[in-house]
Amino acid sequence: MSFLYLWAVALGLSAIVPLILHLRRRQTDRRVSFPALRYLSRAEDARSRSLAASDLLLLAVRIGLLIALALAAAGPLIGRGGAHDHEPTDLALIVDNSASVGRLDEDRLLFESLVELARSALAAARPEDRVWLFPTVGEPLAAGVSAGRAAPALGQLRPTDGAADLAAAVARAAAALPADGERRREVQLLSDLQASALRTAPTASGDAAPLVAYAPPPPTEPNGALVDVELTGGTTAPSGTGHGVIVRSARTGPGASPDLSDPGAAEADIRLELDGRLAGAARAPWGASAILGLPELAPGLHEGRLEVDPGGARADDLRYFAIRVVPPPAVRFHGNPTSFVGLGIETLRDGGRLGAGGNGAVAVVDGDVSVGAPWEGAGTVIFVPPTDPVDLAAFNQGLASAGIGWQARVDAASGDLGLTEPEAAFSLSGVRVRQRYLLRATGGGSAADTALLRTEDGEPWLIRTESDDRLALILASPLTAGASDLPAHPAMVPFLEALLVHWSHLATWPFADFGAGRPLTLPEWASEVESPDGTIRGVEGGARFTPLRAGVYAVRGTGSDGAAAETHFAANVPAEETDPTPMARRELEELFAGRPVFTAGPDAGAWQDGIFRARRGRDMAPWLIALALALIGIELYLATPGRSRRPRADGEGSEVTSGASN
Incomplete structure (x- = not known):
């Protein structure tokens, strides 16, 4: 036991007051020589024991009352107490x-x-x-x-x-x-x-x-979820080509291993909705990826979602995506038309995946940059370095003339290296690089610079950077059979398509979907964001924004040309949230x-x-106060005048005294 106010315990000494008063009480009756009084005295003696007990009880009640009040004032604490009984x-x-x-x-x-x-x-x-x-x-x-x-x-x-x-x-x-x-x-x-x-x-x-x-x-049941979705053509894709989505499911938590006796439990039923309409369905084993094709899409913004049957948490049963379909980019090629790059561009153009050249087109400069400025009028320029290191000085001069803060340096090392896997729907597995230049930023680089591909030793092999008025991509190797295996590899045409379409002219914000609950940077032209529930919020261009709910968000504003601009992005439940373990x-x-x-x-x-x-500890003061109130009631009852002197039928209760007591 402890006390909040220990000094108040001293108030308990007041309990000695009724004890002293009780002990000082003395008999003051006068003896009178009258025979009838002796009879009355014997009757009084018969009740004296009851009266003495009543006096002792009254004494005990008064002492207990004073002690209870003193303890209540001291704030006694007993035991550990409940949650409310804690220190500040x-x-x-x-x-x-x-x-x-x-x-x-x-x-x-x-x-x-x-x-x-x-x-x-x-x-x-x-x-x-x-x-x-x-x-x-x-x-x-x-x-x-x-x-x-x-x-x-x-x-x-x-x-x-x-x-x-x-x-x-x-x-x-x-x-x-x-x-x-x-x-x-x-x-x-x-x-x-x-x-x-x-x-x-x-x-x-x-x-x-x-x-x-x-x-x-x-959790008592497994959680089935869609953990990843990838657009085969990227978030911005050219029209006239086939598009699809790659979705991966996962089943985690207790009982995640499928029941082999129930074939249906081992597979996920995935449904695809596009612009509010059912567009496809697939069935795939849990943990595997499924590819669902998209119908031919008209130019413009499109929204979609993938859904799996409910299991565990509901939020991760859905996966959203947004895609912008635009006309194929126009490409101008400056180089040998019979080179691997020139032939690859013609193949893509014949297939309807590239358009003709013109202002705002993608310019590809293959090695020779000594004649004129072939990048003039292009919104994006792709630089392929020369095969001969002697021409490297002219190549670097062309980069500087285009306002690009990168230079190529001769790599003194020899041997061959592999390439890291790209974040695209093709693989560069087996491609070896035998000739490479070292790409170095001249002014410390920019936060917007991105290494899209690297060699296996970590050196950048494909850089995307922004100059004053254009986007630039710089390769670290010539696209020749002697420099790498890529020109003769099956991934050459898909690589060129990604280079010319998805990583260059069409690589507009957003480049992928975002994780819900994680801040992102809005484009500079943004002025408002519309959430999936229809709520519109004003924003500042380039500001940070956190999408708290999964779904497709619309970003609107005014572009640099003064025209209204709009784009959509998808926010999804992060994959790590799908495992409830x-x-x-x-x-x-x-x-x-x-x-x-x-x-x-x-x-x-x-x-x-x-x-x-x-x-x-638990505060006992309220209980002691309640006890004190009860003792006050008892004390009032015991101390009431005439309580024990009520008249009786036989007259025994009639008081005949010859004196008083103190």
């Missing part, structure tokens, strides 16, 4: 609102259960506590406010389709708590403790703020080894018992 605390409350908490927990969503537990934590907070409220996806909802003000902020929390990084969330929350030492500090984490959500290794923490993590019931409690404690870690759950009672670790 700065609380960082983290509530998981990622896509993985969208699974069912008995008869409701796990997210709803987590919010209810968060409300119980706020209800257990004391008036002197301060609360910081954090979602795992999104900005903080409250900072240093009372529990009463944090409750409405909690009501504004909504689930998202983003991915949680629990280690980063805990670090952010702990850093927000003041370290002044005046209050206790505690971090409470309400999450599904998804193992894949602990991506960031926590740094060693010098603070002693304990972490109380809720351990929910583990939770982290074991022991692994959680090992992960956050730098701070005290406690787990509580899965029932609400265990959560209440685990939070607010710095408890001071």
